[in-house]
Amino acid sequence: METGPDSLFVTLLLLLHSSHSESEKFEVLGPTDVIAAVAGDDIILPCYLKPNISAEDMTVDWLNLDFLDGRVYRYQNHRIIRDDQIPSYIGRTSLFKEELWRGNTSLKLTRVQGTDEGRYKCFIKAKSWYDDFTIQVLIKAVGSKPVVSIEGHREGGMGLLCESEGWHPQPELLWLDSEGVHLSAGPPETHRDFKGFYTVKQHVIVQETDTNRFTCRVQQSRINEKIETEVHLPSELFDYATPLRMAFIVLCCLGGVTVIGLSLAICCIHNKKGNGEMI
Numbered sequence: 224m225e226t227g228p229d230s231l232f233v234t235l236l237l238l239l240h241s242s243h244s245e246s247e248k249f250e251v252l253g254p255t256d257v258i259a260a261v262a263g264d265d266i267i268l269p270c271y272l273k274p275n276i277s278a279e280d281m282t283v284d285w286l287n288l289d290f291l292d293g294r295v296y297r298y299q300n301h302r303i304i305r306d307d308q309i310p311s312y313i314g315r316t317s318l319f320k321e322e323l324w325r326g327n328t329s330l331k332l333t334r335v336q337g338t339d340e341g342r343y344k345c346f347i348k349a350k351s352w353y354d355d356f357t358i359q360v361l362i363k364a365v366g367s368k369p370v371v372s373i374e375g376h377r378e379g380g381m382g383l384l385c386e387s388e389g390w391h392p393q394p395e396l397l398w399l400d401s402e403g404v405h406l407s408a409g410p411p412e413t414h415r416d417f418k419g420f421y422t423v424k425q426h427v428i429v430q431e432t433d434t435n436r437f438t439c440r441v442q443q444s445r446i447n448e449k450i451e452t453e454v455h456l457p458s459e460l461f462d463y464a465t466p467l468r469m470a471f472i473v474l475c476c477l478g479g480v481t482v483i484g485l486s487l488a489i490c491c492i493h494n495k496k497g498n499g500e501m502i
């Protein structure tokens with residue numbers, strides 16, 4: 224077998240070429256399990272290259288797929304690119320710079336909040352190759368103990384309001400009597416603040432019962448959390464005249480006074496007339 228210098232050169236070239244394109248190829252990997260975080264915590268969203276080649280010269284993009292515009296983070300040309308960063312992530316994101324050379328492009332996210340829940344894409348681009356990996360992040364926040372306030376007499380019963388704030392995901396609010404029976408209440412009111420945490424409140428009108436104990440329960444089954452507040456209303460509260468009854472009594476009194484006044488006036492006029500006739 225003869226191997227000329229030309230064919231050797233071509234073989235070398237081919238080897239060089241293939242080794243070059245091989246070095247550009249990589250896979251982007253991360254955890255397949257959901258990342259569950261508690262609001263306020265600092266978390267790491269793992270992402271890395273396989274093989275563990277350096278990502279220092281690559282573009283690393285972190286995206287939250289629930290946001291159509293903007294990015295969570297971008298590293299490009301050895302710099303952090305802050306243009307188009309989603310406002311809620313400003314000042315809370317970083318890469319581990321000292322880990323980039325071995326293909327670790329994990330993102331650190333500090334003080335997680337409700338709006339951080341979602342699917343994150345770690346997208347890595349080299350000159351002639353790119354790949355990505357998507358991670359699911361869940362945010363859990365247990366809200367405040369429900370606060371029950373007494374609103375006074377309403378429609379023949381007692382009006383109560385229950386309120387609890389700081390939840391994620393959105394919780395459910397229930398009013399229960401002392402037997403645990405669901406009371407029908409007003410429409411639930413939900414508010415989401417700019418950090419993505421939920422406040423729930425609901426009005427209810429309760430009638431006097433044997434125990435006069437009522438419970439407001441706020442629960443979130445996905446994170447398996449519930450908090451309740453029980454109130455005991457003294458039965459004297461129910462005894463006071465309702466505003467409607469008060470109004471009725473006042474109207475009756477006024478009516479009585481008017482009738483008496485009118486009859487007195489008629490009497491006077493009648494008497495005067497009688498007196499006139501006498502003269």
Ligand SMILES: *[C@@H]1O[C@H](CO)[C@@H](O)[C@H](O)[C@H]1NC(C)=O
Binds near residue numbers: 275325
């Ligand atoms: C890269 O991965 C290889 C095996 O997969 C490991 O032996 C080596 O320590 C890793 N290098 C770095 C810098 O992490």
Ligand SMILES: *[C@@H]1O[C@H](CO)[C@@H](O)[C@H](O)[C@H]1NC(C)=O
Binds near residue numbers: 267269270319328329
């Ligand atoms: C990447 O770096 C972070 C921070 O040092 C570390 O917690 C994580 O385990 C690293 N991941 C890999 C795949 O080396």
